[in-house]
Amino acid sequence: MTAAVKDTLSMLVRHQRNFVRQPIWLVFALTQPMFWLLLYSQLFRRIVDLPGFATDSYVQFLTPGVVVMTAFFGATWSGMAMIDDLDRGVVQRFLATPARRGALIASQVLHTAILCAIQTVIILGTAWLLGARVERGAAGWFVIIAAAALVGAGWAGISHGIALVVRREEPLIAILNFFGLPLTFISAILIAESLMPGWMQWAARFNPVNWGVVAAREMSSVQTDWSRAGLYLGLLAAFATATCLLASRAFESYRRTL
């Protein structure tokens, strides 16, 4: 194993262990998607009467959207952990060791992606009880989990990049809150794409959150377009790579301020 992989795994163990010690966070993280599944899907259940939904069950339609939205919002907060480590001098302590620099970011991003995957399994399980089905079996589950994990990794990269630049919690929260709702609305999370106004459909094509929704939803449609799902997973992988590189650049610029 190379040093970079070893260091990433050592630090990943640290993040996961610390997270498991505070299971309350998982409960908090899962409260919101449950409200979407249990309340919102009921409140708007007649919406599928409109033409454009390929299903007559709104919870069936909504579930992939809730999965991706949960990964998105969870990941935007992930940079808080970096700010905590900066404040407490943990980052500086590691920087004075031979630990690979990239491992500090990579471990955080991987941690977020794994959390998103776990949340996805729980959400899909709950949705199953409400009658929502993943139509494409194990491969379908895999694609949905991958979509959530990649959305999580991509936004974790952005969140960490911003965290390393602003280095304070308040501006990080303010910046990410600013993007949260517009990116949720300019996507097919809550409504079928064909029902969106033309300009929003156009804008959604550039929204990485929506890429995850498109890929995941193919797996719960009666007709699955595998190449479309594959294309969007590929786009998400490119997005996650790009944001992680951006976060590394932010890390470099942070190191220059020391």
Add this chain to the structure above:
Amino acid sequence: MAAIEVEGLEKTYPKGVRALDGLSFVVEEGIVFGLLGPNGAGKSTTVKILVTLSKPDAGEARVAGHDVVREADAVRGSIGYVSQASGVDVHATARENLFLQGRVQRMPQLELRARVDELLHTFGLEEVADRIVRTYSGGTKRRLDVALGLVHRPRVLFLDEPTTGLDPEARAAMWEELERLAESEQLTILLTTHYLEEADRLARRIAIVSRGRVVVEGEPEKLKRGLLGDAVTVELANGNADSAAGVVARLGAVEEAIVDGRHLRARVEEGAQAVPAILSALEADGITVAAVTVSRPSLDDVYLHYTGRDFRAEDEAGSAEQ
């Protein structure tokens, strides 16, 4: 070979703050070396460069024989760094912190396990070893900070303000800990401090840093002895302190007289003999004295002598800036 060699370091921060202005010193192996100076003098910046966190604009530095810029990884493997901000993961236990530190320092698993047990024992952390660090007292946490810096048996240990923020009791305990460390380990320790008594007590040699430069370097005792005579401190009850300084400075026995608020500090050859002359001179000028103390020169006086500035006033100004 010297453990640390620093030659002409310069560093200016982006906002134009000149932190280091040609700083140089050498630390021989196996001793405790104190970088002493008020807040804002450039001590922490120096340490950050020596532990490879930061790069100098100019100048060179070698730690354990390696260049801090060109051979940064070799330096990182041979040093321990205990920063002011601790750096402990407070959500994990002491044992977990030590293990992770050993792993990123590339220690083999078996050796690491033995070393962690040894350090937990040495630093009196056995009882709390498997408790979350957040529950520790300030002193206990600080001991873990130091232990973390020692996991991989570094040749040079950097302690940046090791006792700042500790209560007097924990500070005394930390001093004892560091004294023991200096004796037992084959280790060179560089510590920065703005406590004169800390440098006096722990360091074999010190360098006094002021405004980004070393103003004087040597053994604390010799530096103090180098200042002939005693320090006389006069607390004024009334009258203008500056004119009082003028009066006292004109006395033949007085070599130096400096004002610090209501206090007038004079350096004289023989304290007991000079006091009556100082008092009568002040009285003749209509200045009332509240108290007089005579003391052997301290590092305060050394600082004053070499920089012409009062240590405490500089220290407060420096912390206000930060």
